[in-house]
Amino acid sequence: MNSTFLFISGLTLGAGAILGTVVIAGAQLTTPGPFTATQAEAGQTIYGRSCYACHEAGGEAGQLIGPAFINNWRSRTTQDLFRRVKDTMPLDNPGSLSDADTASIVAFLLEKNGASPGTTPFTSATAVQVGTIVIGDTSNVLRADGGQTRSGSPSAAGRAANGADAMRRGMAPLVTGITVSGMVNKYTAVTEEMMEHPPASDWLMHYQNYLGWSHSPLKQINVKNVRNLQLRWAWSLDDGERQQITPLVHDGVMFVSVNVDNKVQALNAKTGDLIWENSLGPRLIGVENATRTMALYGNHLFYPATDATLYALDARNGHIDWKIKFSNFGEDKIGGLMIADGKLIAGLGRCDEPVAEDRCFIAAYDVNDGHQIWKFWTVAYSGEPGGDTWGTMADGTRAGADAWIAGTYDPKLKLVYWGTGQAKSGKNGIGDKLFANATIAIDVETGKLKWYYLPAPDEGLDLDEVFEKVLVDEGPQNILLTAGKKGILWKLDRTNGRFLDYVPTVFQNVFTSIDRRTGRATYRSDILNPQPGVPRTSCPAQSGGHNWPASSYVPEDDLIILPLEQICVMARNMTGNYEAPASDGYLGRLSAYYAKTLKPAWTLQQRAPFLTSSMTTAGGIGFVGDWDRTFRAFDVKTGKTLWKTRLGTTAQGFPVSYSVDGEQFIAVPTGYLGGSPEVRPDTILDLERNRPTVGHAIYVFALPEKQ
């Protein structure tokens, strides 16, 4: 049966449309899908109970209705989809869905993505190419529900859909290549010496230094004069999709990137003038992805495109020197990116399908030509160290352990420290599933594992322990501090991974005990053994606790300062996000702890969560931005706000500080789309705050210019 459908604007559907159907302009469907209407209807109920909390109200998992689904599944079969759901979902208890329930969910997803029900029931054996059932030109697909399934009230979500999608509809096809030619006049090649001792005027890498401090040695701006900060310049970035970048600065040049169309730009860091621009492409449509890190070394700027292509650009003019395809599978992306020991090291993210082709890893590459030097698989297979920790699971069915956050490096120990996400297949109780949900130390020269630390196996709530590994020396002791989504700040000996101490930084109720000797934690019994249909709480929610907005370390005061969120989630039946107990309605928390003792120094709470990293300077001030567009400077010793301003939209990404011609600048990116740290607060704050749904940009502040 061929049909032609009218293109329907999201504006016309209004508040009544929930989980609306995607319609495609001028599309012609082929045959009815191999499922029944009864199955699809049952699937909607099951999806709402078991899947909605993460996929639609959460933001940390791919949205399954719309362009992202079509892009990802067009060439694959319905049987692949069945197995994906059956073997890996729900995340906290993979394999627990019956065949009948799984078939119903598949039927629901196919229908909601444009397939028509037929008379033949869907079964586990049904293998039809998805693209023959759901077809369309994804560049022009508009979520006909006005984006309501994303989050928030109909008006807010509709505005979001209209803002970004309307712009995409009006956009000309992306022109790729050098779109603005230019040359950086004076550019000093970045050396290993510079990386180990970064010039104070630069922000050479994601965390400012190898140790993960996000701390600038500059002190021209200090507690006394920060109140005089003024906007010096702003630079708009293309709107659409997530934007959570770290501007890099070297020799007075700021390098930024635009997520939606993989555009890389070099700006004059003093004036904001564009020097060169390379539109690498592709243009992202409805795919959950965020580029947070780039890297500088030699004369190269390394950029991880959202289609998992790793580019080496000439930092002086933006031309491509070399490129490699990091992964060809599904929605895989390049997660963390860093330079260490003169090598380019990157981790694979979104590698969460239980097939051998999608095995997660961290790898090192030659900066000059991109050839691989070593690879460390974060999912252990049989016969490898850790390979006996996945029970009886066949190698190709082991999934997860994404390396989606950039690591840190100790040049003396020659170790790089990374975190991994949780396992994404395998039932609870079969083993530690190494090296998922762990902190790992890898020999930078060989890629061999030195040690790992795993707080608890069977992490099935998406509460990753993957985030920044902050390296601090306490006299002769070399320690590593890291906080995962549960908000527990762990302290380890970074020479051998030995657990030293911990402190909870927010309320959490997923662990009931932590062994003080080993750091091994125990989950609540109902988390390890979830009962179908029984509501289950997780505090924090998948937004964390702590998440990708990184902490900063202030060496002058031995303080680690963490941006935190205080949101819980209820799954099954009573699905959704709520304020954590004892949070008193404060979703946002900024807390400082003494690294040596893990004793609390100060904490600051507010309604809106913080969505930038904490960035501190030797001037005794820190900077952080939040969901509600406020960017502030605070006294690192007390947490007192010394200055603040409102930006065009959510402050989101990694603020940096640098200097040019002796003048210090503070830069902060803004962006309004994101994963769970942005989506979950949205469901709580949607009727209180109205945020603009455009406004990706860089804002740069400085003290008043001297006359």
Next chain:
Amino acid sequence: MLNPKRDRTTAKLSCRPLRAAVIFALVCSPAFASQKYQTDIGPTPRDGRNSANVQGRGAAQATLNGSNFTVHGTFAGLAGAATDAHLCMGNVMGGTGPSIYDLKITKAQKGEFGGAVTLTSDQVLALNAGRIYVLLNSQTAPHGNLWGWFQPGHLVAKPDVPQDGNWYIPNILTEQGVPPS
């Protein structure tokens, strides 16, 4: 260890001052001093579809005297009139569980709620573990509109005002590997 013959007499004679001491200790022990509890009450879970129905905010204070638990709270901003309120006992702090007592409530979009109940020993333990919560239902959210888990009395932070040192964070962790009751 008392000598059975002589010590019985000794124990009997010595029981009077001992009994008095025990009574004195029981009366004056912390278990019998009133304990203050408090909770902010905020919206029940919101998923992006129910925001308009699940609105409002409130607060509650409570006092535990022995096993007598007295609750009083206020609320405002509901989308529909409140219908009923309950004390509930969750499986964990932040988790849900059955209603254990009904509370009186103003059946309006703003008002008060409260009641005085006698807790069982298990319920007292649950209170001290942060598992007792108040749940308000309304016409627009009949299965939960506002809720909050009782915490021991503590200083509430003002927005945007830093707190020094040991601020309050509920902690359910044990460190001997024994889950809390």
